[in-house]
Amino acid sequence: MTAALETVLAYYEAWTSQNFDKAMHYIADDIVCQSPAGPIHGAAAFRAFMEPFSQKVTTSTLLSSFGDDTTALLMYDTVTTPVPHAPGAELHTVADGRITHLHLIFDRLPFAKARGEI
Template identity: 40%
Template sequence: MSAASPSEIVQQYHRAWTTGDIETAMALVADDISCRAPGGDLHGKDAYRAFLAGFAPRLTGIGDIAALADGDRVALFYYPQTAATATTPAAELFTVRDGLIAENVLIFDRLSYGPPQG
């Protein structure tokens, strides 16, 4: 049986966390993961787990996923849907090393996911 490709690893990870299965997602993440995210950088699996676990319960759906792969780097583009927005895009650029996600650059508009301004 062949090992999963970086694209398959990233898509398995994405499917897991967006359906609330944080532990399955974390099994695909390196202990020393680094993530550049709006609002601050995350270092290590515990910080990354807390970040995902804090956002995942807010999801009401995921729209239009596109994936592009170039070797060990995989980009995902999608629409995380919450009570606040269903049309704000997100993009992530992953680097996979030794079968685990080692780096993530996450891009999204934080303000779109906050409480409605009135």
């Protein structure tokens, strides 16, 4: 297993098991996250964005993963309390065992429908 993939899989396991304190161990202080809602800068902003979602996850199935020494890509399907299938993909850049950049892709429409916005 490559260094980046090892880090990213440990991060994934932590946030999908609702242990966000452990997940944050793998996040760089100056992380940049490209999300469907726009860019997120810094660990505190990233936590404020991602932790509430992680608390809604009941199960997650890792569909695929691969990586090299500096990048890793995951694709997964989560089951959440508001939405029964919420697939996502994440492209990570890793340096010194921390995720410095995360490009997150997921469909926001099912969540908007669940909140009654559509």
